[in-house]
Amino acid sequence: MQGKHYLMIPGPTSVPPPVMAARSMPVIGHRSEDFVKLYQRVEEKIKKVFQTQNDVFIFTNSGTGGLETAVANVLNPGDRVLSLIIGNFGERFANIAKAYGAVIDEVNFDWGKDVDLRLVEDKLNSGPGYKAVLVTQNETSTGVLNDIAGVGALIDGTDALLLVDGVSGVGGIEIKADEWKVDVLVTASQKAFMLPPGLAMVSVSNKTWGVIERNVSPRFYFSLPAARKSFANWNTAYTPNVSLFMGLDAALEMMLNEGLKNVYDRHLLLARATRAAVKAIGLSLLVEDHCASPTVTAVYAPEGVGADDLRKVLREEFGVTFAGGQGILKGKIFRIAHMGFADRMDIIIAVSALEMALARLGYPVELGVGLRAAQKIFLGEGEVA
Numbered sequence: 377m378q379g380k381h382y383l384m385i386p387g388p389t390s391v392p393p394p395v396m397a398a399r400s401m402p403v404i405g406h407r408s409e410d411f412v413k414l415y416q417r418v419e420e421k422i423k424k425v426f427q428t429q430n431d432v433f434i435f436t437n438s439g440t441g442g443l444e445t446a447v448a449n450v451l452n453p454g455d456r457v458l459s460l461i462i463g464n465f466g467e468r469f470a471n472i473a474k475a476y477g478a479v480i481d482e483v484n485f486d487w488g489k490d491v492d493l494r495l496v497e498d499k500l501n502s503g504p505g506y507k508a509v510l511v512t513q514n515e516t517s518t519g520v521l522n523d524i525a526g527v528g529a530l531i532d533g534t535d536a537l538l539l540v541d542g543v544s545g546v547g548g549i550e551i552k553a554d555e556w557k558v559d560v561l562v563t564a565s566q567k568a569f570m571l572p573p574g575l576a577m578v579s580v581s582n583k584t585w586g587v588i589e590r591n592v593s594p595r596f597y598f599s600l601p602a603a604r605k606s607f608a609n610w611n612t613a614y615t616p617n618v619s620l621f622m623g624l625d626a627a628l629e630m631m632l633n634e635g636l637k638n639v640y641d642r643h644l645l646l647a648r649a650t651r652a653a654v655k656a657i658g659l660s661l662l663v664e665d666h667c668a669s670p671t672v673t674a675v676y677a678p679e680g681v682g683a684d685d686l687r688k689v690l691r692e693e694f695g696v697t698f699a700g701g702q703g704i705l706k707g708k709i710f711r712i713a714h715m716g717f718a719d720r721m722d723i724i725i726a727v728s729a730l731e732m733a734l735a736r737l738g739y740p741v742e743l744g745v746g747l748r749a750a751q752k753i754f755l756g757e758g759e760v761a
């Protein structure tokens with residue numbers, strides 16, 4: 377595409393210059409002393425993001441590979457699993473477990489809603505004794521944030537392991553892996569970590585290791601015991617993407633320099649401004665305030681305007697890419713990401729482009745009304761009527 381482009385999808389997200397620079401450093405050998413130092417630096421920093429004392433393993437694959445790592449190392453055929461599904465990625469996590477022969481008890485919540493903890497409690501009380509509970513921290517397909525602390529508190533004290541897909545949350549939304557009793561936490565490079573796709577990060581609790589050692593499912597590239605063996609020498613079992621490791625080092629440095637609380641607050645602010653703007657324009661949000669994602673906002677296309685037609689105008693005329701709907705929401709919603717290397721002026725661009733694209737498609741938008749709502753939030757003047 378010609379001209380300046382604004383990538384506002386929930387992954388891959390745009391990559392900041394210091395991360396690009398780090399990634400274009402000369403490649404180093406992965407069995408070198410330099411790599412040892414790099415992994416040590418990355419590990420020290422990433423544990424702060426995960427808020428864990430456990431090891432965080434870094435694999436060269438996408439987020440789905442990270443989820444498969446969790447499943448392949450924990451679940452055997454016939455194991456009973458509780459899958460909490462609020463959208464497309466909850467379904468994917470369950471499907472991976474199915475592929476490994478687990479027997480899935482699915483609890484499906486309406487797309488756009490979060491997990492209802494009362495139902496989880498009922499299931500845990502009446503269920504067969506689950507080996508694991510699978511849940512998505514931030515459901516990217518709908519822009520819903522789940523209460524992982526709440527799920528963790530319910531599972532604490534049971535034998536079940538809590539496996540969390542944090543692919544589009546970790547790094548942009550606070551998570552306390554240890555305090556919230558998350559046994560395996562998975563995330564990936566191309567979302568809030570501001571990197572291109574290619575790395576998955578996976579933390580593993582002590583409670584999980586006993587299960588992993590006894591596990592008989594086939595695993596090779598995704599073997600956590602193999603990863604742990606190499607990790608003892610600050611290494612990876614197989615050749616890692618060293619350039620992405622260098623980028624991750626720089627991205628983590630940026631995040632810690634900004635301050636993690638500031639990073640999380642920034643995401644919350646951007647979400648709040650986006651939601652206020654969308655409402656002011658007169659469009660409907662998919663998700664209620666109490667469980668709205670800080671990293672991605674889903675919006676219904678208005679009557680008479682196709683979500684994908686709108687996205688086409690945004691992309692082709694204004695150089696702005698929003699994501700479309702997935703699964704049952706395909707063609708009905710569009711999603712605006714404010715994830716990773718995103719700041720207030722990105723929202724101003726997104727809202728401005730949205731208003732113009734709506735006007736172009738004949739929707740009666742009062743130009744500037746959404747912008748004003750976002751600006752008010754950024755000026756600390758609260759929501760506009």
Ligand SMILES: Cc1ncc(COP(=O)(O)O)c(C=O)c1O
Binds near residue numbers: 438440512544573
């Ligand atoms: C919540 C969530 N889980 C899993 C994935 C899959 O990750 P990947 O596309 O990196 O395999 C995504 C990707 O969008 C996601 O948002």
